[in-house]
Amino acid sequence: MKLSLTRACCRSYTFPIFRKPSSVLPRAIFHQSLSSSSSSSLKPKTPLFLRPPKHSATFSDLKKWHDWANTLAYEVGSSFADSDNGPDSSILCRELKWLLEDSLEDNSLIPHLGIENNPNSVKLRIALDELYGLWKERIEKRKPFQYLVGCEHWRDLVLCVEEGVFIPRPETELIVDLVNEVVRDNEQLRNGIWVDLGTGSGAIAVGIGRILGSKGKVIAVDLNPLAATVAAFNAHRYGLQDVIEIQQGSWFETLKGFEGKLSGVLSNPPYIPSDDICGLQSEVGKHEPILALDGGLDGMDDLLHLCNGAASMLKPGGFFTFETNGEKQCKFLVDYLENDCSGSFCNVSIVSDFAGIQRFVTGFRRAL
Amino acid sequence: MSSFILKRSRNSSSFLFQNPSNKSATLNSSQPNNLIYSSQNHTVFHSGFSTFLLNNMKNPSSSYSTLSRRMHRNLKDMILASGFSVLSVRSPSGSNEVVVFPRGCGLFGTWAAVEPSTSDGLTVDGIVANNWAILDESESDWKSHAAAIAQSIQVIKRRLQWKKLKVRLNLLSAELNKPDLWDDPVHAGKISREHGSLMGKVKEVKAFEQELLEHIDMIKLAREENDTDLESESLQALLSMRRNSKERELEALLSGEQDPCSCYIEVQAGAGGTESMDWASMVMQMYKSWAQRRGYVVTLMDEMPGEIAGIKRATIKVDGEYAFGYAKAEVGAHRLVRISPFDSSKRRHTSFAAVAVIPMLGDGSTRVQINESDLRIERFRAGGAGGQHVNTTESAVRIVHIPTGVTATCQNERSQHQNKASAMAVLQSRLDQLEMARQAQMNAQHTQSLTEISWGNQIRTYVLHPYRMVKDLRTNYEVSDPDSVLEGDLDGFILSYLSASLDKDEDGQ
Numbered sequence: 001m002k003l004s005l006t007r008a009c010c011r012s013y014t015f016p017i018f019r020k021p022s023s024v025l026p027r028a029i030f031h032q033s034l035s036s037s038s039s040s041s042l043k044p045k046t047p048l049f050l051r052p053p054k055h056s057a058t059f060s061d062l063k064k065w066h067d068w069a070n071t072l073a074y075e076v077g078s079s080f081a082d083s084d085n086g087p088d089s090s091i092l093c094r095e096l097k098w099l100l101e102d103s104l105e106d107n108s109l110i111p112h113l114g115i116e117n118n119p120n121s122v123k124l125r126i127a128l129d130e131l132y133g134l135w136k137e138r139i140e141k142r143k144p145f146q147y148l149v150g151c152e153h154w155r156d157l158v159l160c161v162e163e164g165v166f167i168p169r170p171e172t173e174l175i176v177d178l179v180n181e182v183v184r185d186n187e188q189l190r191n192g193i194w195v196d197l198g199t200g201s202g203a204i205a206v207g208i209g210r211i212l213g214s215k216g217k218v219i220a221v222d223l224n225p226l227a228a229t230v231a232a233f234n235a236h237r238y239g240l241q242d243v244i245e246i247q248q249g250s251w252f253e254t255l256k257g258f259e260g261k262l263s264g265v266l267s268n269p270p271y272i273p274s275d276d277i278c279g280l281q282s283e284v285g286k287h288e289p290i291l292a293l294d295g296g297l298d299g300m301d302d303l304l305h306l307c308n309g310a311a312s313m314l315k316p317g318g319f320f321t322f323e324t325n326g327e328k329q330c331k332f333l334v335d336y337l338e339n340d341c342s343g344s345f346c347n348v349s350i351v352s353d354f355a356g357i358q359r360f361v362t363g364f365r366r367a368l
Numbered sequence: 369m370s371s372f373i374l375k376r377s378r379n380s381s382s383f384l385f386q387n388p389s390n391k392s393a394t395l396n397s398s399q400p401n402n403l404i405y406s407s408q409n410h411t412v413f414h415s416g417f418s419t420f421l422l423n424n425m426k427n428p429s430s431s432y433s434t435l436s437r438r439m440h441r442n443l444k445d446m447i448l449a450s451g452f453s454v455l456s457v458r459s460p461s462g463s464n465e466v467v468v469f470p471r472g473c474g475l476f477g478t479w480a481a482v483e484p485s486t487s488d489g490l491t492v493d494g495i496v497a498n499n500w501a502i503l504d505e506s507e508s509d510w511k512s513h514a515a516a517i518a519q520s521i522q523v524i525k526r527r528l529q530w531k532k533l534k535v536r537l538n539l540l541s542a543e544l545n546k547p548d549l550w551d552d553p554v555h556a557g558k559i560s561r562e563h564g565s566l567m568g569k570v571k572e573v574k575a576f577e578q579e580l581l582e583h584i585d586m587i588k589l590a591r592e593e594n595d596t597d598l599e600s601e602s603l604q605a606l607l608s609m610r611r612n613s614k615e616r617e618l619e620a621l622l623s624g625e626q627d628p629c630s631c632y633i634e635v636q637a638g639a640g641g642t643e644s645m646d647w648a649s650m651v652m653q654m655y656k657s658w659a660q661r662r663g664y665v666v667t668l669m670d671e672m673p674g675e676i677a678g679i680k681r682a683t684i685k686v687d688g689e690y691a692f693g694y695a696k697a698e699v700g701a702h703r704l705v706r707i708s709p710f711d712s713s714k715r716r717h718t719s720f721a722a723v724a725v726i727p728m729l730g731d732g733s734t735r736v737q738i739n740e741s742d743l744r745i746e747r748f749r750a751g752g753a754g755g756q757h758v759n760t761t762e763s764a765v766r767i768v769h770i771p772t773g774v775t776a777t778c779q780n781e782r783s784q785h786q787n788k789a790s791a792m793a794v795l796q797s798r799l800d801q802l803e804m805a806r807q808a809q810m811n812a813q814h815t816q817s818l819t820e821i822s823w824g825n826q827i828r829t830y831v832l833h834p835y836r837m838v839k840d841l842r843t844n845y846e847v848s849d850p851d852s853v854l855e856g857d858l859d860g861f862i863l864s865y866l867s868a869s870l871d872k873d874e875d876g877q
């Protein structure tokens with residue numbers, strides 16, 4: 001299942017997931033529908049906080065590990081931040097606290113860690129030597145914290161993630177708010193069919209699956225089979241297996257037959273320009289799947305493909321939101337949507353994220 | 369200070385039993401014709417006639433065995449002699465119940481005009497005025513017990529601001545009796561809640577008072593009739609009242625409307641760089657430990673660390689009953705004197721940290737309505753391109769309420785969405801507090817925000833060098849072991865302040 005690689009990258013990391021397929025090649029040669037409940041050959045890893053507490057350690061051994069881990073975190077200082085905008089000590093210390101929270105069966109014990117020579121032992125969801133290994137990977141290999149614990153807190157959800165699947169970003173949370181605003185007083189859209197293209201861990205799909213009406217449905221698509229499996233797991237965990245259908249395939253390819261029928265098209269597609277990939281923060285560049293990041297020469301390959309698709313797939317009055325790399329892409333897309341899509345869209349606008357960066361382009365399919 | 373016992377033990381988990389369980393039936397206008405407010409087990413009159421007496425009348429052989437049948441026989445006469453009326457009514461269950469009510473009382477829960485007294489006219493104030501010697505508890509002297517209890521009752525009344533309470537209660541009753549009250553259900557709900565809660569407090573004190581007087585009557589009666597059993601029973605009852613009264617004095621310290629709320633505690637470092645930032649973090653640690661000892665749940669909401677050590681500012685949430693009631697005593701500037709570990713030439717430094725405390729109002733209270741469009745929400749410490757470029761677990765947001773300029777930040781949650789929700793809760797409380805201050809419904813000194821706390825409003829000094837001492841400048845309460853205080857043993861300071869600030873208010877009586 002290796003896809004050919006056409007864009008060279010300036011560093012020679014071996015990326016955990018396959019490289020970006022060229023946009024001139026047929027986008028996907030396969031697609032299959034994954035029912036969220038059907039077992040697939042890929043099994044998602046159980047995140048730390050859901051594992052049974054079958055390990056134990058004495059207070060003092062755990063404290064020893066914690067002190068060691070803290071020291072490593074402090075030694076980092078601002079060196080990661082200075083080199084590639086990575087985490088500084090204070091962020092790492094907070095992650096350490098969360099790692100402990102996810103590992104311990106009983107969180108109320110955390111304040112007692114400071115007590116010297118406590119002879120009692122505590123129940124853990126992971127063996128102590130594995131904890132040493134995990135934190136080493138965090139500091140030395142810059143492995144993302146979310147891959148250590150196997151989950152990411154996103155909105156009010158706890159989504160499972162694992163290596164090979166993109167970790168949802170805080171910015172993307174806003175897409176759910178944007179959809180909420182639109183469906184709040186639009187019964188038709190609320191009960192229609194929505195698609196989340198490039199669903200990754202299923203973040204957007206699960207987020208909106210919970211705000212749609214009783215007849216509303218979400219089709220969540222990803223080219224990466226592992227992402228599709230993880231998304232199915234997350235949908236199931238939130239009891240949305242009947243609301244969200246997971247499909248493995250490329251963008252609109254599996255959606256034949258839905259032309260002009262979709263109430264909403266949402267996507268956070270890969271949008272980083274290929275040339276920027278090698279300069280990325282280590283947590284991202286060395287560990288997250290490049291298929292999720294690389295948007296082609298100017299980062300717009302997939303976004304433009306999605307705009308064209310939205311024009312034919314959305315029903316009149318249907319809503320779309322795409323996440324972008326920032327102001328430049330937003331402006332380009334607005335211009336493209338208004339001028340090059342033969343009047344298909346209306347109310348096209350740009351929405352900024354909380355950092356004030358123009359992040360999303362939204363709009364509606366014009367009524368015929 | 370002598371009026372209560374300060375335990376300075378390490379784990380003084382509870383010296384107050386804060387359970388203002390509503391021992392009385394609630395009054396509300398949906399039952400305006402009820403002359404008698406009764407619940408299954410307690411029947412209490414707004415005159416404050418004691419509960420146990422009535423229970424005993426209904427059920428003479430009940431568990432309250434210290435009262436003899438004899439007493440029951442005599443009760444009716446006594447009651448009649450002391451200005452109450454007795455009626456026999458048929459209860460819903462069909463049995464006959466004796467019901468007592470003060471003569472000439474009004475329809476609604478207003479203040480009863482009758483000053484309760486013993487059959488020979490002795491009142492609580494009268495007992496205090498007699499200046500009977502207060503001997504040790506172990507001395508079986510009824511006058512000493514009575515004098516101690518009467519004194520406690522005066523302290524309790526003062527702490528509850530008895531006179532103001534009376535005025536407020538009459539005002540609320542008048543309001544409640546208005547026929548158009550329920551046209552505005554929100555207002556009506558607020559009024560009747562407040563009335564119910566004040567009435568509950570009044571009734572409790574009055575019942576206690578009445579109980580004292582009855583025991584005195586009982587003792588006199590026992591002596592007349594040479595009934596030594598009855599006399600010793602009554603003496604025993606007085607003793608247990610005396611013990612109980614200390615607890616009630618403490619309870620009365622926390623009778624403010626917001627006292628039962630959870631709260632936020634904020635600490636900000638004063639000028640002076642790293643040394644004062646270190647001090648601010650010590651103060652914050654002191655409150656975290658204090659709150660944990662008290663069994664409160666502590667959550668760090670927001671923290672701005674200093675460059676080298678300590679914090680510039682931090683906010684914690686303290687969840688639990690009466691968190692605000694206690695913590696409000698800590699509002700002001702805290703001063704530290706020590707040899708700074710950050711000073712290579714080992715000089716003595718003085719630094720300050722300011723503390724603000726904000727109540728988290730319950731759902732029943734009026735909250736400020738926040739318009740989404742009045743808010744500006746910012747990513748805190750954002751940098752770079754964001755989005756797919758960055759993987760960070762740092763998702764703090766700051767919310768600015770544009771019309772007032774009030775801001776709130778939260779960075780402790782694991783998602784931006786939750787940080788935003790928590791920051792909104794802080795913002796709501798800040799705006800509520802601002803509004804309360806505006807309405808001046810609250811003791812102004814407890815509503816100051818951090819920015820308003822003048823560094824001159826110094827409340828306490830912590831000296832680590834050249835000698836060791838912590839001293840409260842408001843009460844002169846002092847402790848010679850700063851370590852225990854910094855480890856959260858603050859109860860002595862808090863209680864002495866609370867009692868001093870209420871007890872000095874002499875108009876209470």
Ligand SMILES: C[S@@+](CC[C@H](N)C(=O)[O-])C[C@H]1O[C@@H](n2cnc3c(N)ncnc32)[C@H](O)[C@@H]1O
Pocket residue numbers: 027166167168169172197198199200201202203204221222223224227249250251267268269270291292293756
């Ligand atoms: C930036 S990630 C977004 C994931 C998720 N929606 C989120 O916001 O967390 C982009 C996703 O698009 C998927 N993707 C990339 N190319 C695709 C294609 N041709 N068809 C479908 N999905 C694709 C990637 O596997 C990845 O999961």
